[in-house]
Amino acid sequence: MPNPTAAMLTIGDEILSGRTRDANMPHLALALGEKGISLCEARVVPDVAEEIVAAINALRSRYDHVFTSGGIGPTHDDITADCVAAAFGVAIDVRADARAILATNYENPERNLNAARLRMARIPEGAELIDNPVSKAPGFSIGNVHVMAGVPAVFVAMVAGLLPKLTGGKPLLSETVQVLRGEGLIAGPLGIVAAAHPEVSIGSYPFNRDGVFGANLVARSDDAGALALAAAALRALKAELEG
């Protein structure tokens, strides 16, 4: 059976402005690879409701899982939960269990759970909460969509709590062989190796360090035996080219 598929949706003008680099996508990508869930696409959309709703619906109909990051805080630009409810066509309101979790942050919840903070307890109908051990305000899963925070420490903690509950597949394994030759010399023999190992994804990532041309040849597969054969072929290619 093939591995489950996934997409990531990052929500936020902050990422699209270039001011902040998205650290959550590479983190999720690596975690999903270990879990045996294939990250097939990633998108970044702005804090605009129609864009978020359209992206959620496009991605959830196509992949087994959608993981979102961003837009679930207390401020006016945090509109992800409402957009997810709209995408699923369900109601959204403050939920007692989410409110109770937020209340544990305060000695005097009646006074401190103001309207803004209570926004973080608004959960679409039918969703299941995702634990937030860092700052309490929960994420949630509804259908195949998993809604998490944008703050990296919180995102990482939510992913750690969520992934053990999902059904994975075979972990993605990889081997890297570095060849100190230009890609133009590598490409011919590499194409032959790639064609001979169709069940292994082989990529070439060139670099130029202090004037030395080279490429990292990365073989990826969830089949350890096939990967070992492809990696051996890449090492032979390296020996031939560098020898």
Add this chain to the structure above:
Amino acid sequence: MPNPTAAMLTIGDEILSGRTRDANMPHLALALGEKGISLCEARVVPDVAEEIVAAINALRSRYDHVFTSGGIGPTHDDITADCVAAAFGVAIDVRADARAILATNYENPERNLNAARLRMARIPEGAELIDNPVSKAPGFSIGNVHVMAGVPAVFVAMVAGLLPKLTGGKPLLSETVQVLRGEGLIAGPLGIVAAAHPEVSIGSYPFNRDGVFGANLVARSDDAGALALAAAALRALKAELEG
């Protein structure tokens, strides 16, 4: 007149595996902001032809510009140029001017311009070349799609050559006000500021540094006067909350 819109399409299993972080997206985002072109969406797709073609067509029909990164080298996994040709329904072949540019890399082009390297001279019909001062192999623009390399040094150089040729708008300006209070306290008054300045995009980006809660409040606009008013309101909010 509103600023031109843009999307970025990053092509590569390497990014989706989490092994490499995409540095090109934040670079392009900042450069477009200065140019007055609004980056409205970013996508990452794998080295799979149908996915690349579908993403190019979806994005080019929707935005004024599409900038792609990755997949234009000499190896078997470099399929972007062919996918762009397929998306536009035009032919692709080795082009004399692109071949001549590649030839300048070698003392003996007849011997060194092997089949793999010549792949980098394959240009879709009707495209205009994008200069690559780093490693010669050109990118290209066809219609509103600008095809550039994934290697960051080359991508940066291509963007620097390309952007002056595009029509920009008003540069995106921003001001940041840091407030050392939790977002739960900031959110209420911030919502009022945001509602009072609808022509300015105001975002709140929380952090927790050594146990101190705070948020960067970022106001963005291409209207300097409106931005100044919003920034003044944010500074007043900071004084009120921290005072």
